[in-house]
Amino acid sequence: MTRSRKLSGKMTTKQLQKQVEELQGIVSEMINAMSGDLTRINMVLFGILKQNDWLVEYDCSCGQHLVLPKLDSLPMETHCPACGKEIEDENQSKLSDVVAWDNGGEEE
Numbered sequence: 001m002t003r004s005r006k007l008s009g010k011m012t013t014k015q016l017q018k019q020v021e022e023l024q025g026i027v028s029e030m031i032n033a034m035s036g037d038l039t040r041i042n043m044v045l046f047g048i049l050k051q052n053d054w055l056v057e058y059d060c061s062c063g064q065h066l067v068l069p070k071l072d073s074l075p076m077e078t079h080c081p082a083c084g085k086e087i088e089d090e091n092q093s094k095l096s097d098v099v100a101w102d103n104g105g106e107e108e
């Protein structure tokens with residue numbers, strides 16, 4: 001019987017590498033599955049919000065199209081998540097229009 005590393009209980013670099021590759025495969029599969037789930041949950045959530053007219057959409061000056069949930073329990077987003085710029089100017093008036101609708105009033 002020849003002495004091999006297999007019997008010594010230590011893994012060869014090749015074996016280790018193979019295990020690492022297997023692990024990487026598993027981890028990336030898990031991440032894929034999780035992000036797929038998240039995407040689905042997001043789609044359902046935004047579907048519900050949109051159907052009930054609980055979404056505010058507008059375009060930031062940086063070109064980012066924003067879709068924000070309009071819920072009593074959530075503070076309204078005041079800054080663009082893409083560029084961090086405060087949402088104001090014509091967007092701001094659009095926002096306050098929406099708030100005015102909510103209050104049942106119409107302001108000029």
Ligand SMILES: [Zn+2]
Pocket residue numbers: 060061062063064080081082083084085
């Ligand atoms: Zn922006």
